[in-house]
Amino acid sequence: MYCIECAHENDNNATKCKFCGAELHRELDDGQTRKLIQMVHKRENVARDKTNGGLVRVVLGLIFLIIGVLFIWLSFKQQSVPGVSSTITIRVFSVTCFEFYVALAGIIAGTTLLIWGIIEIALQKKNLNEYAMLVAALRSGTFVQINEETTKK
Ligand SMILES: [Zn+2]
Numbered sequence: 646m647y648c649i650e651c652a653h654e655n656d657n658n659a660t661k662c663k664f665c666g667a668e669l670h671r672e673l674d675d676g677q678t679r680k681l682i683q684m685v686h687k688r689e690n691v692a693r694d695k696t697n698g699g700l701v702r703v704v705l706g707l708i709f710l711i712i713g714v715l716f717i718w719l720s721f722k723q724q725s726v727p728g729v730s731s732t733i734t735i736r737v738f739s740v741t742c743f744e745f746y747v748a749l750a751g752i753i754a755g756t757t758l759l760i761w762g763i764i765e766i767a768l769q770k771k772n773l774n775e776y777a778m779l780v781a782a783l784r785s786g787t788f789v790q791i792n793e794e795t796t797k798k
Pocket residue numbers: 648649650651652653662663664665666667
């Protein structure tokens with residue numbers, strides 16, 4: 646069941662909201678239903694802001710990854726080695742150069758931001774779907790505060 650003070654979902658047998666401590670109502674009147682719809686809309690706005698935050702992280706993560714890959718390429722250093730007839734120059738990958746540390750930092754930061762952003766977007770997408778279903782149920786009057794016992798209208 647849902648708390649009409651904070652719109653969080655609680656266990657069906659709960660009497661007090663575990664999120665805000667408010668008393669839970671088993672049956673909602675029209676005023677309480679309207680209040681719950683408003684609360685859910687506020688939470689939808691928060692979820693949309695968090696989704697945008699997730700998108701920013703994904704974009705930043707990709708930028709860091711591109712920088713990381715670029716510096717991996719810069720970590721290949723030219724080195725002269727004696728050949729059979731003359732000295733030849735080869736490109737050797739160096740893990741001790743400054744560029745390699747930049748690459749490492751870029752790839753770690755980029756991967757972290759990318760995963761964090763994707764998880765945030767997925768979580769908020771799930772939340773937004775739940776909120777949309779809840780608002781639709783509240784609007785249509787099919788909202789059930791306690792599944793087994795009471796049905797609204
Ligand atoms: Zn609450």
